[in-house]
Amino acid sequence: MRPQGKDLLGLATITTEEIELILDTSARMKEILSRPIKKVPALRGRTVINVFYEPSTRTRVSFELAAKYLSADCINISASASSVVKGESLKDTARTIEALGADVVVLRHPLAGAAHLLANTIAAAVVNAGDGAHEHPTQALLDLFTVKEKRGNLKGIKVVIVGDILHSRVARSNIWGFRKMGAKVAVCGPATLIPKDVERMGVSVHHSMEEALSGADVVMMLRIQLERQKAAFFPSLREYSRLYCLTPERLSLAKPDALIMHPGPVNRGVEISAEITEHARSVINEQVTNGVAVRMAILYLLSGGED
Amino acid sequence: MRLLIKGGTIVDPVSRRMFSGDVLVGEGKIAALGESLDDAVGDGGDVIDASGKLVVPGLIDLHVHLRDPGFEAKETIESGTRAAACGGFTSIACMPNTNPVADNQTVINYIRSKAKELGMVNVFPIGAITAGCAGKELCEMADLKEAGAVAFSDDGRCVADSGVMYRAMQYAAMVGLPIVAHCEDITLSAGGLVHEGYLSTMLGLKGIPAAAETVMVARDIILAEATGCRLHIAHVSTAGAVELVRQAKAKGLPVTAEATPHHFSLTDEAVAGFDPNTKVNPPLRSTADVEAVCAGLRDGTIDVIATDHAPHTPEEKDVEYGNAPFGMVGLETAVGLVWTKLVHTGILDPVEAVAKMTVNPARILGIPKGTLEVGAAADITIIDPELEEVVDPARFKSLGRNTPFAGWRLKGLPVATIVGGRVVYQREVARED
Numbered sequence: 001m002r003p004q005g006k007d008l009l010g011l012a013t014i015t016t017e018e019i020e021l022i023l024d025t026s027a028r029m030k031e032i033l034s035r036p037i038k039k040v041p042a043l044r045g046r047t048v049i050n051v052f053y054e055p056s057t058r059t060r061v062s063f064e065l066a067a068k069y070l071s072a073d074c075i076n077i078s079a080s081a082s083s084v085v086k087g088e089s090l091k092d093t094a095r096t097i098e099a100l101g102a103d104v105v106v107l108r109h110p111l112a113g114a115a116h117l118l119a120n121t122i123a124a125a126v127v128n129a130g131d132g133a134h135e136h137p138t139q140a141l142l143d144l145f146t147v148k149e150k151r152g153n154l155k156g157i158k159v160v161i162v163g164d165i166l167h168s169r170v171a172r173s174n175i176w177g178f179r180k181m182g183a184k185v186a187v188c189g190p191a192t193l194i195p196k197d198v199e200r201m202g203v204s205v206h207h208s209m210e211e212a213l214s215g216a217d218v219v220m221m222l223r224i225q226l227e228r229q230k231a232a233f234f235p236s237l238r239e240y241s242r243l244y245c246l247t248p249e250r251l252s253l254a255k256p257d258a259l260i261m262h263p264g265p266v267n268r269g270v271e272i273s274a275e276i277t278e279h280a281r282s283v284i285n286e287q288v289t290n291g292v293a294v295r296m297a298i299l300y301l302l303s304g305g306e307d
Numbered sequence: 308m309r310l311l312i313k314g315g316t317i318v319d320p321v322s323r324r325m326f327s328g329d330v331l332v333g334e335g336k337i338a339a340l341g342e343s344l345d346d347a348v349g350d351g352g353d354v355i356d357a358s359g360k361l362v363v364p365g366l367i368d369l370h371v372h373l374r375d376p377g378f379e380a381k382e383t384i385e386s387g388t389r390a391a392a393c394g395g396f397t398s399i400a401c402m403p404n405t406n407p408v409a410d411n412q413t414v415i416n417y418i419r420s421k422a423k424e425l426g427m428v429n430v431f432p433i434g435a436i437t438a439g440c441a442g443k444e445l446c447e448m449a450d451l452k453e454a455g456a457v458a459f460s461d462d463g464r465c466v467a468d469s470g471v472m473y474r475a476m477q478y479a480a481m482v483g484l485p486i487v488a489h490c491e492d493i494t495l496s497a498g499g500l501v502h503e504g505y506l507s508t509m510l511g512l513k514g515i516p517a518a519a520e521t522v523m524v525a526r527d528i529i530l531a532e533a534t535g536c537r538l539h540i541a542h543v544s545t546a547g548a549v550e551l552v553r554q555a556k557a558k559g560l561p562v563t564a565e566a567t568p569h570h571f572s573l574t575d576e577a578v579a580g581f582d583p584n585t586k587v588n589p590p591l592r593s594t595a596d597v598e599a600v601c602a603g604l605r606d607g608t609i610d611v612i613a614t615d616h617a618p619h620t621p622e623e624k625d626v627e628y629g630n631a632p633f634g635m636v637g638l639e640t641a642v643g644l645v646w647t648k649l650v651h652t653g654i655l656d657p658v659e660a661v662a663k664m665t666v667n668p669a670r671i672l673g674i675p676k677g678t679l680e681v682g683a684a685a686d687i688t689i690i691d692p693e694l695e696e697v698v699d700p701a702r703f704k705s706l707g708r709n710t711p712f713a714g715w716r717l718k719g720l721p722v723a724t725i726v727g728g729r730v731v732y733q734r735e736v737a738r739e740d
Contacts, residue, residue: 012509089622089625089626090626090627091625091626109627111627111628111629111630112510112511112512112581112628112629113510113512113581113627113628113629114627116580116581117581117626117627117628131511132511132512132629133511133512133513134510134511134512135511169511172509172511195507195508195514196503196504196505196507196508196514196516197504197505197508198508200505200508201505201508201509
């Protein structure tokens with residue numbers, strides 16, 4: 001079995017079966033990561049090109065390692081170092097990359113829809129590694145994988161996503177992903193950071209963290225961008241933190257075995273208190289490890305590695 | 308030489324009547340209307356068979372961006388007026404946001420003389436409200452009027468400073484021309500790309516709240532009341548704006564409004580695939596807004612259908628959604644959309660639809676157009692209400708191909724356009740699609 005499309009652009013359009021396929025394949029990949037020699041020849045002779053128009057360490061390194069563990073050749077292109085600074089359009093850059101022989105292009109871009117544009121332009125598989133505030137499907141898939149690994153099942157669990165939902169591609173992808181897997185999703189944040197009509201994505205909306213956290217199986221904290229305060233989305237970090245920081249007291253409202261997640265990097269003491277980051281129920285570091293396995297699975301499946 | 312348009316259904320939006328008959332054209336003017344005028348054509352005269360078709364006053368588009376001077380890669384006066392003719396328009400009013408801006412006599416004179424030299428359709432320039440459309444200093448409005456400007460607008464931008472807008476409207480009222488207002492509170496739209504709603508949320512594209520438009524429509528109506536200036540609201544797209552215009556009219560204020568074909572034909576759902584051809588300002592709105600615009604067209608709140616024809620090059624449009632410029636072309640799809648979405652659906656009868664594209668814009672601009680009276684210039688459009696065609700941007704005469712309607716099957720199309728008695732467009736035998 002293979003995913004239906006040639007690309008992975010988002011979880012809004014993917015089927016539940018495709019998500020399950022990716023999660024099952026990720027489990028097999030994770031086993032490879034536990035071996036003393038973490039390398040298999042599955043994608044030998046294939047080329048993965050990471051094109052990053054935004055700074056990122058975590059995601060880029062994760063994709064790079066995923067490609068290398070599968071023996072693919074992997075090249076990184078960052079916007080500042082390429083002809084992008086000479087004014088080349090995304091489409092022209094894409095055609096150049098394709099002419100260079102890429103089998104899979106991993107794109108991180110500050111504008112929503114950029115991965116769609118790329119996917120419509122080139123025959124190579126495109127993996128969206130984050131496009132503006134639209135989607136970040138690999139992050140959501142690794143979150144699904146992490147929760148599934150811990151809980152065994154996603155159906156019926158309650159996931160609470162707290163913070164800047166408005167600007168968060170992680171939130172959007174996770175809402176689609178968890179909803180498709182049968183979980184209940186609640187979003188929580190100040191009114192100014194909740195996007196309009198988000199209820200139509202199948203979530204409940206809360207402004208009180210206490211209310212949102214009640215009975216939660218998963219608490220996912222989002223990074224708050226400090227510059228949002230200047231744009232008057234909230235009065236001060238102090239007040240934001242008072243209302244939306246995950247503290248041990250607030251965590252006690254969730255289920256006793258609730259998981260704590262964060263896509264990173266963490267603003268300690270702002271959205272998540274220092275003691276929580278190190279909490280036994282925090283799976284923040286496992287999210288990073290699982291990210292490599294999930295990205296291996298995606299590269300493998302999109303490269304037609306099955307045959 | 309005389310021209311006889313024979314056997315059509317004549318639509319007269321002034322008397323609000325439809326009747327079958329012939330139209331005789333001579334010396335560039337309407338010479339006679341009536342039954343069986345065959346004998347009056349004389350030898351060598353041309354005859355157009357209009358049986359089964361509507362013969363209407365030449366259509367007027369009050370809102371066109373011709374892009375010339377300055378942005379000739381997007382459109383020129385030549386390509387734009389040719390596109391207008393193909394779309395059934397005999398007169399167009401063009402917006403001043405060219406480079407240089409039409410904020411002085413020289414640019415107005417250039418546009419008029421160039422259009423006249425090309426001889427395709429009548430072009431009526433709209434002068435800027437403020438120098439450079441920068442929203443700060445008033446243009447020499449009397450000077451612009453003398454050169455031939457028919458209205459003032461900073462379209463594409465809103466005059467953000469209420470004090471400047473107040474004085475602009477006082478001054479325009481004195482000069483005797485209307486203000487065509489692009490209503491957008493840029494502190495609310497700030498960087499937005501699409502209508503703020505479920506689609507903007509789902510796609511992660513920054514939203515433009517409906518309030519950004521509605522707030523500014525309210526301000527400008529208040530200023531129109533305070534100054535007595537005639538105010539024409541461009542491209543109304545929100546339910547709130549429609550309601551404010553309705554209230555203003557009920558109070559008897561000198562306020563008129565237009566809607567574009569894309570704002571009554573499409574909702575923000577069209578944005579779902581990130582097609583930059585759906586990026587337009589004001590943005591495609593919610594279903595409730597589209598319904599309100601249609602209701603406003605039906606009850607007369609919205610006087611005019613205008614295209615906001617805004618051509619761009621493929622290089623500019625074929626990029627990330629956020630990097631693409633706002634705007635879509637409209638001249639060559641307008642009649643088809645009006646008939647398909649408004650007339651065939653029963654929202655407007657043909658007389659009302661024609662009035663919104665002829666006599667109503669003519670009255671707002673104060674131009675002697677939009678009528679089939681004997682003695683008037685022979686500006687005539689012939690529409691086949693049953694003719695169907697699939698929109699193919701490759702066939703456009705406009706240099707702009709940026710339309711979200713590619714592939715749409717439209718029913719009701721212009722088949723001939725006559726300007727001053729001269730046939731500037733006549734459709735070839737029906738094409739097979």
